[in-house]
Structures are given as C-alpha cells and as structure tokens.
Amino acid sequence: MCGIFGYKGNKDTGALLVEGITKLDYRGYDSAGFATLDKGKIHVEKGVGKMKEISKKINVKKLKGKIGIAHTRWSTHGKVTLENSHPHMSCDGKIALVHNGIIDNYQVLKERLLKKGHTFTSETDTEVIVHLIEDEMKKVKDFKKSVIKALEQLKGMYALVIIHQDYDGMIVVRRGSPLLVGLGEKEFFVSSDVISFLPYTNKAFVIDDNELASITTKVEVENIVEGKKVKKKIQKFNIKGIQSGLGNFQHFMLKEIYEQPETLRKTYAKISSQLKQLHLKPFNRVVTVACGTAYYATLTGSYFFEKFLRLPVDVEYASEFRYKNPVIDDKTLVIAVSQSGETADTLEAVREAKKKGAFIVSICNVAHSTMVRESDFTFHTQAGVEIGVASTKAFTSQLLTLLLFALYFAKFKDEHNREQLVMYTNELLGLSDTIKKVLSGFSDIEKIAAKFTHYKHALFLGRGFLYPIALEGALKLKEISYIHAEGQSAAELKHGPIALIDKDMPCIFIALKDKLYEKVLINMEEVKARGGKIIAIATEGDTEIKKFADEVIYIPHVSEEVSPLLAIIPLQLFAYFVALRKGCDIDKPRNLAKVVTVE
Numbered sequence: 105m106c107g108i109f110g111y112k113g114n115k116d117t118g119a120l121l122v123e124g125i126t127k128l129d130y131r132g133y134d135s136a137g138f139a140t141l142d143k144g145k146i147h148v149e150k151g152v153g154k155m156k157e158i159s160k161k162i163n164v165k166k167l168k169g170k171i172g173i174a175h176t177r178w179s180t181h182g183k184v185t186l187e188n189s190h191p192h193m194s195c196d197g198k199i200a201l202v203h204n205g206i207i208d209n210y211q212v213l214k215e216r217l218l219k220k221g222h223t224f225t226s227e228t229d230t231e232v233i234v235h236l237i238e239d240e241m242k243k244v245k246d247f248k249k250s251v252i253k254a255l256e257q258l259k260g261m262y263a264l265v266i267i268h269q270d271y272d273g274m275i276v277v278r279r280g281s282p283l284l285v286g287l288g289e290k291e292f293f294v295s296s297d298v299i300s301f302l303p304y305t306n307k308a309f310v311i312d313d314n315e316l317a318s319i320t321t322k323v324e325v326e327n328i329v330e331g332k333k334v335k336k337k338i339q340k341f342n343i344k345g346i347q348s349g350l351g352n353f354q355h356f357m358l359k360e361i362y363e364q365p366e367t368l369r370k371t372y373a374k375i376s377s378q379l380k381q382l383h384l385k386p387f388n389r390v391v392t393v394a395c396g397t398a399y400y401a402t403l404t405g406s407y408f409f410e411k412f413l414r415l416p417v418d419v420e421y422a423s424e425f426r427y428k429n430p431v432i433d434d435k436t437l438v439i440a441v442s443q444s445g446e447t448a449d450t451l452e453a454v455r456e457a458k459k460k461g462a463f464i465v466s467i468c469n470v471a472h473s474t475m476v477r478e479s480d481f482t483f484h485t486q487a488g489v490e491i492g493v494a495s496t497k498a499f500t501s502q503l504l505t506l507l508l509f510a511l512y513f514a515k516f517k518d519e520h521n522r523e524q525l526v527m528y529t530n531e532l533l534g535l536s537d538t539i540k541k542v543l544s545g546f547s548d549i550e551k552i553a554a555k556f557t558h559y560k561h562a563l564f565l566g567r568g569f570l571y572p573i574a575l576e577g578a579l580k581l582k583e584i585s586y587i588h589a590e591g592q593s594a595a596e597l598k599h600g601p602i603a604l605i606d607k608d609m610p611c612i613f614i615a616l617k618d619k620l621y622e623k624v625l626i627n628m629e630e631v632k633a634r635g636g637k638i639i640a641i642a643t644e645g646d647t648e649i650k651k652f653a654d655e656v657i658y659i660p661h662v663s664e665e666v667s668p669l670l671a672i673i674p675l676q677l678f679a680y681f682v683a684l685r686k687g688c689d690i691d692k693p694r695n696l697a698k699v700v701t702v703e
C-alpha cells in the first residue's frame with residue numbers, strides 16, 4: 105500500500121528521494137511523486153507506472169533542495185492518473201503533502217472547501233487535507249497550528265508528511281498508518297518502513313497514533329490529542345537481519361521460497377526460547393484473527409490446537425470479526441497473525457478483542473510494527489524481510505510458530521503421550537533438510553507447471569491438516585498468475601464443485617499418505633471419471649497414485665501434523681513457475697499491495 109519517504113538534511117534530496125521511495129516499492133503502487141523545497145519554492149514531479157519507468161520520465165535534477173517528500177500511491181479514491189498521484193498541493197502552491205490512509209469524511213469537507221473557493225485538481229480523498237491546512241493558515245498564520253486545526257476536522261486514518269515553502273522542515277503526523285523517523289548525522293528521514301533509510305542510519309523511532317513530529321534542525325514530538333510533549337524511545341535496527349537484493353535469483357518470491365530452510369531454522373530457535381517466557385492464565389477457547397495467507401496459517405493452526413490441546417478454536421477473518429460484536433471473555437485466548445503487523449483489519453480486530461478484555465498473543469514478522477506494540481505478547485517469526493507480495497516464507501514461519509505453540513502447551517496436558525510430542529519436535533528439527541530436498545526437485549515442478557499455463561481455472565483440493573494448504577496453494581496461484589483458482593476440501597467436491605469438472609478444469613490434489621489418503625483417492629477417481637486433469641502432491645514411494653494422477657510431485661514422508669509445512673513448498677514453486685511462463689509481474693502482482701493499511 106502507499107509508501108512515504110521524506111528527507112531533511114544537508115544533502116541534495118532528489119536522488120535520495122528516488123532511492124528511498126524505490127525501497128518501498130514492494131508495498132505495491134501504481135504511481136509515484138516527489139516534492140522538494142528549493143529557494144523558497146516547492147517543485148513537484150510525478151509519474152504513473154513503476155519506478156523504473158517513472159525515474160526515466162521525471163527530471164530528478166530538477167528535484168533540488170535539502171528538504172523533500174516522496175510517495176508511492178496505491179489507488180483507492182480515483183483512477184491511476186498523474187493528477188491523483190501525490191504530493192497534493194494547496195491552491196497557492198505553498199503547501200505539499202503526501203498521505204497514506206483513507207479520509208472517511210472527505211466528501212463533506214470537499215464540498216465545504218469548494219464553496220469557500222478552493223480548486224481541486226484530483227479525485228482523491230487526500231487533497232482535502234492540504235486545502236484544509238491552507239484554509240486554516242489564513243486564520244492561524246502558523247503552519248504547525250494550522251495542521252493541528254485541520255486534523256481536528258478529519259475522520260479516518262492517515263500518515264502524513266507535509267512541507268510548507270516558508271517552513272524549514274517537515275511536519276509528520278500519524279493516526280493509524282505506520283511511520284518512522286530516522287535520525288542521521290544532522291539529517292532526518294521519514295518513512296513507512298525503516299528499510300528505506302537503513303543505508304544512512306539505523307537509529308529511528310516509531311511515530312505513534314495522534315503524534316505530530318516537527319522536523320527542523322531537531323525533532324520535537326507531541327501528542328496532539330493530549331497536548332503534551334512526548335519523549336520518544338530511539339531504537340537501533342539490526343541491519344544484518346535485513347537481507348536485500350536478489351542475489352542469483354530472478355525474483356524475490358523465488359529467493360524467499362529458497363530461504364525457507366534457513367528462516368524456519370531461525371524461527372524454531374526464536375520461538376522455542378520465547379515459549380518459556382509466555383505465562384498464560386487458564387483459557388478454555390482460542391479465537392484467531394488474520395487476513396489472507398495469515399488467515400490460512402491460523403486455519404491450519406486450529407487443527408494443531410484442536411489436536412494437541414483439545415480446545416475449541418474459532419478461526420475468524422479479522423475483517424469480519426471486527427464488526428460482528430464477537431463473544432469474547434477472560435477465558436478466551438486471542439491469537440492474531442500478521443506478517444507485516446500493519447494490516448488495518450487485523451489491527452482493528454486486536455483492538456476490538458482487547459476492548460472486550462482478551463489477552464492478545466500475536467505472531468508477527470516485523471518487530472517494530474503496530475501489532476507488536478499493541479499485543480500483550482508477541483512471537484517473533486524470523487522470516488526476515490519479505491519483499492514478494494505473495495507471502496511464502498512468512499507463511500511457513502507462522503505455521504511453525506503455531507505448531508510449536510500447540511506442542512509446548514500440550515506437554516502440560518496430562519493425557520498427552522510425551523514420546524509422541526518428542527517425535528514431532530525431532531521431525532521439526534529436521535524440517536529444514538527435508539524442505540531442501542523438496543526444493544532440489546524444482547525442475548520437475550517447472551516442467552509440470554509449463555503444461556498448465558494455458559488453463560483459465562484450477563481447483564486445489566486437500567483434506568484434514570492439508571485442507572488449509574489447498575486454500576493457500578490456490579491463493580498463491582491466483583495472486584501471481586491471475587489464473588482463477590479455488591481451494592476446497594476434497595470431500596466437498598461432490599456437494600457442488602464437481603459440476604465444474606471437465607478437461608478445462610485441472611485439479612491439484614494434495615494426496616499424502618495420511619489417514620484420509622484412501623478417501624482422497626476416491627475423490628481423484630471421481631475427477632478422472634469426468635475427464636478432469638490431475639496433478640497430485642504425493643508421498644515419496646507412492647506408486648498407486650500414478651493410476652489416478654496425470655502428473656505427480658513427490659515429497660518426503662512426514663507425520664500428518666508436520667505435513668502442511670512441507671506440502672506448501674511445491675505449491676509455491678508451482679504457482680511461481682506458472683506465473684513465470686505467463687510473463688507476469690511476480691513480485692508485484694497487479695492490484696495487490698504488500699501491506700494492506702486500509703480497510
């Protein structure tokens with residue numbers, strides 16, 4: 105979703121802005137823009153498309169000055185046009201502003217401002233903010249005070265960076281959308297993600313909700329609701345932990361798939377040590393909240409919790425949970441899962457559960473995220489920075505965390521067979537090597553994928569622990585290859601979806617040798633009888649499966665509880681190779697954003 109970058113210092117800001125905002129392009133965007141303050145005048149450059157093309161079209165040399173702001177826009181209000189891209193300017197050209205978030209009451213404000221004679225040049229909700237500030241400036245004559253007055257009238261979410269031609273700095277505000285301030289040597293950075301200023305400084309602080317930072321020759325932060333100055337805690341961000349660059353890989357998604365043996369090893373070590381620090385009061389029910397891929401992790405987690413803890417688990421889409429007045433009491437444990445820790449729906453679900461008195465355990469990949477700060481306890485997955493919009497390594501680290509969580513608490517339940525628990529733990533210790541084995545078989549998957557690129561639809565089918573993996577496999581294929589794909593329980597086929605089966609509807613079955621294997625074979629037979637093409641993800645050594653499947657991808661045998669962590673790997677590779685053959689923009693699929701900071 106939108107990315108924000110700002111600079112105030114001694115360097116010429118043009119090239120810095122391009123560099124900084126380009127680092128945020130993983131978030132997803134469709135246009136970008138820059139504003140710099142030079143010799144008392146604001147200069148703006150904008151472009152539509154990806155940064156590669158935009159930086160060729162715009163004149164970076166014209167972006168002079170030591171103060172500048174940049175923005176990548178993921179459109180919500182208004183089409184992808186130059187006019188709608190940020191920065192937005194006041195009528196007098198004295199104020200420029202970039203925004204991430206949504207202003208709910210912009211229509212009312214716009215009408216009021218139009219009546220007052222303001223001219224709007226875009227269809228965005230954002231533009232009202234800059235005109236409101238301009239309007240307040242006429243009365244208050246002070247930039248910061250005008251910003252505060254304007255904010256009092258806004259309903260919605262925002263991260264804002266604002267410059268004024270007569271102000272030697274930037275004003276930065278946050279309500280809902282993430283923003284950090286980086287502190288260099290006599291220079292300051294503002295960004296939606298620390299990653300964009302790490303080459304210059306690893307010292308930064310997070311702006312919290314309702315805080316306004318005035319960045320001039322120093323930084324002053326105040327809480328504008330409480331009207332109090334705030335002393336921020338400066339953190340040092342670990343540069344070593346942040347891998348960047350593609351190395352020998354063509355795409356970040358492929359690189360991230362290949363990183364999984366390592367990210368799982370690190371996650372195992374981290375979570376094992378964190379489990380000892382988690383002290384929960386007795387709970388008799390678990391509710392999970394998450395979106396997208398993280399939701400499928402929680403769905404798999406519900407199988408772990410029900411199996412090992414014999415506890416009921418309600419798996420909720422965060423977006424539904426937040427509006428349904430959920431039943432939560434002090435015996436409910438709420439688990440929130442998010443790679444970014446900034447997903448608006450999941451954050452609101454956490455807030456709703458907290459309001460109702462729940463203890464929140466989150467599973468999150470970004471240590472400085474809002475979710476981590478708002479949870480009672482966080483398990484820190486160690487997937488490292490995930491750049492590809494399609495989540496891969498974050499997903500498996502979430503699965504591992506949920507499984508370790510369930511196994512750890514199962515130890516304290518008397519009915520559990522300790523030897524069996526040790527067996528799972530040993531299996532997990534060897535998981536990285538097992539995954540490496542699956543990854544080494546990539547060329548077979550690539551060949552199979554090549555035969556499936558022309559299809560328009562696909563069904564992914566699995567049962568038990570592998571049912572959520574079928575859903576995640578379908579999501580991977582649809583998001584990066586644009587092939588319509590649905591995940592189903594294989595058992596549900598005959599209750600409806602089987603009507604779709606013909607030669608144009610390939611089915612990808614996850615048919616491992618577990619207790620439901622024979623049942624899945626029957627479902628495969630039903631598809632075959634109707635002329636459907638079948639790819640099977642099967643257990644090494646299973647020759648029987650060849651009678652049913654047109655193509656087989658083998659993976660090593662592991663217990664069914666651990667199998668979700670392995671079965672997803674060939675599905676990630678399959679989606680990747682199909683999308684590659686189709687020439688899709690794999691790391692930045694159309695219409696998608698890496699961090700979904702709006703509802």
Ligand code: M6R
Pocket residue numbers: 395396397398399441442443444445446447450493494495496583696698699700
């Ligand atoms: O950052 P989060 O894990 O909260 O993000 C949730 C979803 O937006 C995310 O998983 C999305 O579905 C991905 N594109 C999946 O690949």
